[in-house]
Amino acid sequence: MMKEGAAIAQLEGGSQRNAISREAEAILLIPEEAYERFGKRVSELQEALQREFYVKDPKLRLEWSREEAWFGESDYRQKMKPESAVKVIQAIALMPDGVHTMSAEMKGLVESSSNLGLLKTLGDTVYFETEVRSAVKSQRAVLMDKFEILAEVLGASCKSFEAYPEWPFNPNSKLRALFERVYEQRFGEKARIVSCHAGIECGMLIEKIEGLDAISIGPQLFDVHNPNEHLSIPSVMKTWAFLLEVLKSMK
Incomplete structure (x- = not known):
């Protein structure tokens, strides 16, 4: 969660909701006295993630830079309230993302999944866009329920649009x-x-x-x-x- 004195100003990531996100960035407000500790923590986190994903994503890296010119008084007022920042972090941590179920009919085939493809900050609102896919209508409904329940718990809103119908495998085609x-x-x-x-x-x-x-x-x-x-x-x-x-x- 956000440490005392730190704040989120902006979050951006992804290019299309149906694409695997390659990069994301955050603009954070860090107290001067915490600046060195923050840099050390980023380096430690990068080392941990690189050890974890050295096979799947060998080029993974975290980059950070100090942008002192950005800290104008008018910009500083745009920081998220602490309670809002906590809810955004909770949403990212709890949002269904990745494989949900595997097919019982065909070995190795993903049956249902969701993909967080877009994250953007517009004004005072943070938007998440996720692509939900399923070959079984009931599993798609389960995933949608998870998103709606998470939004309700966090006091956010959830809307669905452009749904693809399922296409079950036909063994007698x-x-x-x-x-x-x-x-x-x-x-x-x-x-x-x-x-x-x-x-x-x-x-x-x-x-x-x-x-x-x-x-x-x-x-x-x-x-x-x-x-x-x-x-x-x-x-x-x-x-x-x-x-x-x-x-x-x-x-």
């Missing part, structure tokens, strides 16, 4: 069987069928069209939903050729 057959004929090898944890348009179409059978195909993607996202151009051409063969077989 005739369309998938067709794609598998054409793939083996075209490329001389069996297709590798995988399920991924993502919100895409197929679920929206299935919700609107009763009995619709759908699968999703695409090129090789890397570092999806983070600022380093990119794709393989040769795989785009392969996907295009594959799709043409499937359409010919349907005809």
